[in-house]
Amino acid sequence: MYRVQTRTKASQIAGLLALGLVIVGIILPAFASRTMIQDLFFILSMLTLAQFWNLLAGYGGLVSVGQQAFVGLGAYAMFGGVILLGWDPVPALILSGLVAVVIAVPTAFFTFRLQGAYFAIGTWVVAEVVRLSLATWKTLGGGTGTSLPRTASDFWGTAQVAALFDVRAAAARDIVTYWLALTLAVATIGGIYALLRSRRGLALAALRDNFDAAKSVGVDATRMKWLVFLVAAFGTGIAGGLIYLQKSRISPDAAFSVTDWTAYVIFIVVIGGIGTIEGPIIGVLVFWLLQSTLADFGSWYLMILGGLGIVVMLFAPRGLWGFVSDRTGVQLFPIRRRLIVTKGE
Amino acid sequence: MIWLDTIVQGILLGGLYALFAAGLSLVFGIMRLVNLAHGDLIVMGAYLILTIVSVLGINPFLAALIAMPIMFALGWLLQRVVLNRVLGPDILPPLLVTFGLSIVLQNALLEGFSADSQRIGAGLLETASWNLGPVTVGIMPVLTFASAILVIVGLNQLFYRTSLGRAFRATSDDPVTASLMGIKPAGVFAMATGIAMIVVTIAALYLGMRANFDPTIGPARLIYAFEAVIIGGLGSLWGTLAGGIIIGVAQTLGAAVSPEWQILAGHVAFLVVLLIKPRGLFPRAYD
Amino acid sequence: MTLLETQNLTAHYGDFQALFGVDIRLEAGQTIAIIGANGAGKTTLMRSIAGVLRNAPGMIRYDGTAIGALPADEVMAMGVSMVPEGRKLFPSLSVEENLLVGTYGRKIVGHWSLDTVYRLFPILREKRHVPGTALSGGQQQMVAIGRALMSNPRVLLCDEISLGLAPVVIRDIYAALPEIQSSGASVIVVEQDIGQAMKVASTVYCMMEGRVTLSGAPGTLSRGAIHAAYFGAHA
Ligand SMILES: Nc1ncnc2c1ncn2[C@@H]1O[C@H](COP(=O)(O)OP(=O)(O)O)[C@@H](O)[C@H]1O
Numbered sequence: 001m002y003r004v005q006t007r008t009k010a011s012q013i014a015g016l017l018a019l020g021l022v023i024v025g026i027i028l029p030a031f032a033s034r035t036m037i038q039d040l041f042f043i044l045s046m047l048t049l050a051q052f053w054n055l056l057a058g059y060g061g062l063v064s065v066g067q068q069a070f071v072g073l074g075a076y077a078m079f080g081g082v083i084l085l086g087w088d089p090v091p092a093l094i095l096s097g098l099v100a101v102v103i104a105v106p107t108a109f110f111t112f113r114l115q116g117a118y119f120a121i122g123t124w125v126v127a128e129v130v131r132l133s134l135a136t137w138k139t140l141g142g143g144t145g146t147s148l149p150r151t152a153s154d155f156w157g158t159a160q161v162a163a164l165f166d167v168r169a170a171a172a173r174d175i176v177t178y179w180l181a182l183t184l185a186v187a188t189i190g191g192i193y194a195l196l197r198s199r200r201g202l203a204l205a206a207l208r209d210n211f212d213a214a215k216s217v218g219v220d221a222t223r224m225k226w227l228v229f230l231v232a233a234f235g236t237g238i239a240g241g242l243i244y245l246q247k248s249r250i251s252p253d254a255a256f257s258v259t260d261w262t263a264y265v266i267f268i269v270v271i272g273g274i275g276t277i278e279g280p281i282i283g284v285l286v287f288w289l290l291q292s293t294l295a296d297f298g299s300w301y302l303m304i305l306g307g308l309g310i311v312v313m314l315f316a317p318r319g320l321w322g323f324v325s326d327r328t329g330v331q332l333f334p335i336r337r338r339l340i341v342t343k344g345e
Numbered sequence: 346m347i348w349l350d351t352i353v354q355g356i357l358l359g360g361l362y363a364l365f366a367a368g369l370s371l372v373f374g375i376m377r378l379v380n381l382a383h384g385d386l387i388v389m390g391a392y393l394i395l396t397i398v399s400v401l402g403i404n405p406f407l408a409a410l411i412a413m414p415i416m417f418a419l420g421w422l423l424q425r426v427v428l429n430r431v432l433g434p435d436i437l438p439p440l441l442v443t444f445g446l447s448i449v450l451q452n453a454l455l456e457g458f459s460a461d462s463q464r465i466g467a468g469l470l471e472t473a474s475w476n477l478g479p480v481t482v483g484i485m486p487v488l489t490f491a492s493a494i495l496v497i498v499g500l501n502q503l504f505y506r507t508s509l510g511r512a513f514r515a516t517s518d519d520p521v522t523a524s525l526m527g528i529k530p531a532g533v534f535a536m537a538t539g540i541a542m543i544v545v546t547i548a549a550l551y552l553g554m555r556a557n558f559d560p561t562i563g564p565a566r567l568i569y570a571f572e573a574v575i576i577g578g579l580g581s582l583w584g585t586l587a588g589g590i591i592i593g594v595a596q597t598l599g600a601a602v603s604p605e606w607q608i609l610a611g612h613v614a615f616l617v618v619l620l621i622k623p624r625g626l627f628p629r630a631y632d
Numbered sequence: 633m634t635l636l637e638t639q640n641l642t643a644h645y646g647d648f649q650a651l652f653g654v655d656i657r658l659e660a661g662q663t664i665a666i667i668g669a670n671g672a673g674k675t676t677l678m679r680s681i682a683g684v685l686r687n688a689p690g691m692i693r694y695d696g697t698a699i700g701a702l703p704a705d706e707v708m709a710m711g712v713s714m715v716p717e718g719r720k721l722f723p724s725l726s727v728e729e730n731l732l733v734g735t736y737g738r739k740i741v742g743h744w745s746l747d748t749v750y751r752l753f754p755i756l757r758e759k760r761h762v763p764g765t766a767l768s769g770g771q772q773q774m775v776a777i778g779r780a781l782m783s784n785p786r787v788l789l790c791d792e793i794s795l796g797l798a799p800v801v802i803r804d805i806y807a808a809l810p811e812i813q814s815s816g817a818s819v820i821v822v823e824q825d826i827g828q829a830m831k832v833a834s835t836v837y838c839m840m841e842g843r844v845t846l847s848g849a850p851g852t853l854s855r856g857a858i859h860a861a862y863f864g865a866h867a
Pocket residue numbers: 645648650668669670671672673674675676677
């Protein structure tokens with residue numbers, strides 16, 4: 001008798017552990033310091049961006065260097081919802097995702113004409129075009145940027161949280177954005193994992209592993225590229241909106257920064273291990289550790305990060321997680337289906 | 346008349362972009378490698394020339410001549426030690442390694458030279474100009490454009506008239522068969538990157554003499570170079586010059602409308618060409 | 633004198649093993665032939681000797697040196713030159729440039745030069761400025777042979793030079809063999825055409841599924857034995 005299963009022992013333990021971690025994450029604001037909540041917000045939002053970039057490059061073969069376009073668009077869409085439409089910032093985050101998708105359609109239309117490395121720079125050009133265009137929009141602050149209006153600072157949930165934990169409004173805002181970031185990160189990881197395990201996801205893995213073979217058995221490569229690109233734009237847009245809700249001040253140069261929203265994210269994924277869900281998780285922790293120990297060294301910190309990325313790519317191209325996984329065989333998010341021989345009958 | 350002037354300035358600016366692009370085009374043509382650190386290497390070249398000028402107190406053109414062999418050696422080593430290891434069918438490793446290199450270079454330059462903007466002084470050349478009736482052209486832009494043409498003629502001679510050029514083309518066609526003919530692809534690639542760095546040095550000279558520069562401006566130069574290469578069609582150096590001119594004219598026309606439109610107009614021109622002719626204006630017959 | 637030999641040569645493509653202990657020997661001045669059906673491992677053998685596939689050093693000895701682990705360009709520099717299967721002309725090079733690539737980076741002394749190659753294949757002189765890939769199949773094969781000769785090799789490896797060519801064209805190409813031999817080159821020809829191989833070689837090796845299944849001088853091999861070695865005993 002045979003059974004097909006994707007579960008492994010490690011994945012079951014990891015599942016339970018993850019559940020525990022999420023529960024701890026939810027109740028954490030009751031006893032954690034405000035700095036810790038802010039650090040965690042940073043980690044979770046970078047993790048979300050990294051997971052989406054990994055989906056694009058590690059699974060979809062779409063090496064984009066222009067994801068800052070969607071971070072910035074998401075951020076500006078949220079600001080636009082608040083400033084132009086008078087929305088509350090939290091529901092305006094939906095606009096972040098939608099605007100990012102709407103712009104992703106023409107972006108894909110242009111950049112999918114370019115192959116490989118040229119696709120990468122093409123996405124960067126589009127990001128520049130979006131940045132420069134928004135810089136001409138005076139209502140949203142033009143080139144110098146703008147702040148969230150005071151009236152928007154008491155967004156959904158802050159009053160209740162302030163009362164519940166007995167904290168000031170500023171701390172309550174941090175807690176709400178933290179919860180949103182936690183939700184987004186969990187939904188992202190869960191969603192990507194579900195996508196990868198679905199029939200579509202298997203087609204995606206097939207495309208990554210053997211493009212021609214996958215095409216010959218009828219996987220529609222173009223459809224998959226579109227799907228991955230739009231999904232990543234949506235998620236990246238929401239993350240961008242959320243990051244700038246927490247910062248509450250925006251400028252085109254910051255919101256469309258290739259270093260902050262793409263270089264860092266790429267290093268997180270590469271150092272952790274591209275093409276796995278575990279990789280970005282490890283990568284973001286390494287990144288945060290490096291940043292908190294080396295941040296005072298300014299440009300040295302970035303040099304080390306870049307150098308580390310190069311070394312990993314040269315000597316351990318599957319990243320830290322690949323290194324561990326190759327030696328131990330452990331998979332926390334198994335995708336491959338295995339045949340299990342069962343006794344009996 | 347103002348429009349004629351704007352267009353002439355744009356064409357001359359295109360020469361600068363063609364210089365930025367020629368090295369990128371050369372390396373891509375031979376080994377299908379897109380070096381994301383290309384812009385930062387140009388900026389590094391500008392700092393090198395600046396340093397030579399201020400240490401030896403010599404003319405920038407002479408300083409560039411001294412910088413050339415140094416840059417050649419750096420390029421040769423970079424290819425030999427790092428980039429040759431990541432060439433292959435998977436495009437991710439070379440992209441990420443050169444992206445990492447870009448970040449490292451930018452920050453090393455920041456650490457070494459601070460974020461202050463600098464300029465390579467060129468004395469009278471900076472302001473000298475010719476009055477040609479309806480338009481006045483600066484000597485510097487004309488020199489830049491002439492250098493771009495010389496570089497392209499030189500590279501074409503190298504490609505089509507020398508045994509190294511044959512080896513470049515043969516390796517680009519089929520590295521395995523080239524190695525059967527006694528060509529060492531790793532060595533050919535190192536030569537190609539070395540030569541590209543000589544072109545980078547020339548681009549750096551004009552970058553530094555024409556305007557202020559600082560360690561962060563590399564990526565924008567990479568983008569202009571890339572746009573020129575794509576507009577021209579991969580593998581065609583004259584096409585690259587045409588691409589540079591299109592970007593240059595679009596930028597000066599944009600700037601004439603409003604300063605904040607300058608860069609944007611260049612990018613838009615690129616997207617329009619991409620829309621109409623996805624393979625560029627002068628695509629290679631085979632690839 | 634033994635010029636080139638393989639000893640217990642094995643070769644792999646990833647996990648797939650393509651050669652299982654192949655032994656062949658080429659004496660100086662000799663021409664030998666490798667025959668075998670599609671997929672037998674003939675090309676793999678040639679690529680191993682030429683250095684495109686790397687092996688343990690001692691598996692291939694040339695002129696007394698272990699060359700199994702050397703890269704292709706070094707093997708070529710020592711005097712082993714190959715006409716690859718499928719001709720593999722460089723599409724962006726003209727006929728003459730294709731020929732000249734064979735001399736890249738070294739001073740050539742010996743019988744072969746542009747002039748002698750053009751004398752061997754006169755049609756190439758007429759077409760010397762045409763892109764190599766614009767020629768007919770037979771002419772392309774001439775360019776590929778000429779290109780390999782330009783370095784004045786001591787060993788010439790010819791992988792299926794008659795593949796896909798009309799019989800008259802094959803005859804023209806094989807007509808060049810005597811001059812190649814008299815220039816001092818020892819030759820290994822890979823052929824699927826048993827008759828052709830028998831005509832030119834003093835020793836024939838028959839391969840099947842990565843092994844040498846039969847070898848000997850053409851006169852000593854019976855039709856039945858060749859048939860069995862070529863197609864397998866059950867065929
Ligand atoms: N690049 C390759 N990758 C994987 N397998 C290969 C490759 N080239 C050849 N093979 C396999 O090795 C075996 C021998 O092939 P080859 O040497 O080309 O045979 P021949 O030249 O005798 O037709 C065949 O089974 C073939 O499928």
